[in-house]
Amino acid sequence: MSQIQEQRHVYYDHDLDIEAYNLSGIVQKFPNHFHEYYVIGFVEGGSRHLWCKGEEYDLSVGDLILFNPRDNHYCAPINGEILDYRAVNINPEIMVKMAGEITGKEFTPYFIHNVIYQSDITRSLNDLYNAILNHAPKLEKEEAFFFLLDQVFQEHVMPFDEISVSEPDQQIKLLCTYMEEHYSKNIQLDDLVAMTNFSKSYLLRSFTRQIGVSPYRYLQTIRIDRAKKLLEQGILPIDAAVMTGFADQSHFTNFFKEFIGLTPKQYQRIFINPKGKKNE
Structure with a gap:
């Protein structure tokens, strides 16, 4: 069987000021690291083993992944399965701005779960990803972004200052x-x-x-x-x-x-x- 070529696609959307990111093929193992931005991603195809903040997850098609800034994580393939992973990367200032517009309150959002298995939110995320990929009109992209974050905020977000997060000494x-x-x-x-x-x-x-x-x-x-x-x-x-x-x-x-x-x-x-x- 021929090896499926790894591909990485990154799209920067100037209207929304966010990145859309896609990994496909048998993707490398990524090291333990963190980002300074929020990540909302999902598995479109294949599977992946994820370690995040001391917890382990086996990811498969339809699973939603949420990373706060500085959530350390790393991942590896499972049995060489072909992976199709899609995500949007959102800078903290954009996330805070959107939180204010959607909820009417200014706060720093905090994802309370890193993985949600078989989440319906992946449909909204895919809509946003495709709108960015296809260079859709600005209004279409703005609506897709709003509807995605509205769902995420309702179901999986709390204000950071209300979360009991252990602080380093x-x-x-x-x-x-x-x-x-x-x-x-x-x-x-x-x-x-x-x-x-x-x-x-x-x-x-x-x-x-x-x-x-x-x-x-x-x-x-x-x-x-x-x-x-x-x-x-x-x-x-x-x-x-x-x-x-x-x-x-x-x-x-x-x-x-x-x-x-x-x-x-x-x-x-x-x-x-x-x-x-x-x-x-």
């Missing part, structure tokens, strides 16, 4: 803030240890337990997020690599593709292409 928060502010530097474990009263082994264990990813994985995720913003602004990949602390462009490209599924150049073309599309 102050020393771990300090380390996170330091890496977020100094991501372009050559940060070493000794630098982090010097900021706490932890031993190296305790720091690594405690950070990973409280944040969900290791310090190095946290730093690389922050770097990739900052690099994406630079690429969107037209900064050359080689310059974005230097500005975000990667040793060289090759190192940058490998990490970027591991996290995003596209090379930096492929990702940047999404924002250069007038139709907002990049295929691999």
Whole structure:
């Protein structure tokens, strides 16, 4: 049997200011990571094993996936099945704005579940995905986006400040803030240890337990997020690599593709292409 080619399609919609994302074929295992944006996705075909915030899920056709910003997760194929996964990525400021317009209240939404099996909401999500894909009129896309979020807010969202979310301790928060502010530097474990009263082994264990990813994985995720913003602004990949602390462009490209599924150049073309599309 011939191998089905992996494909990744990303579409940036300038009217809604969101990304539509598709993975198809036998897709690579993605590492433990998080995003700075919300993700609403669903399985259109095949299956996938997902780990998210210490829980495990077997996903199949019709399952809805919801990620808050910073929800750490990773996934892998199940028995080599062909995967078709579709999602929209929504920046926090857009989500807060839509929450106000839909509910009449200003709040930061928080998804209370990461996986909803066999959800009817996947139909609304597919409508939005197809509207973006087909460059539908702005009104059609706006309606599809509104109806999707209206359903999600009614069934699976609470205001963030009403959710009991365990917070990392102050020393771990300090380390996170330091890496977020100094991501372009050559940060070493000794630098982090010097900021706490932890031993190296305790720091690594405690950070990973409280944040969900290791310090190095946290730093690389922050770097990739900052690099994406630079690429969107037209900064050359080689310059974005230097500005975000990667040793060289090759190192940058490998990490970027591991996290995003596209090379930096492929990702940047999404924002250069007038139709907002990049295929691999």
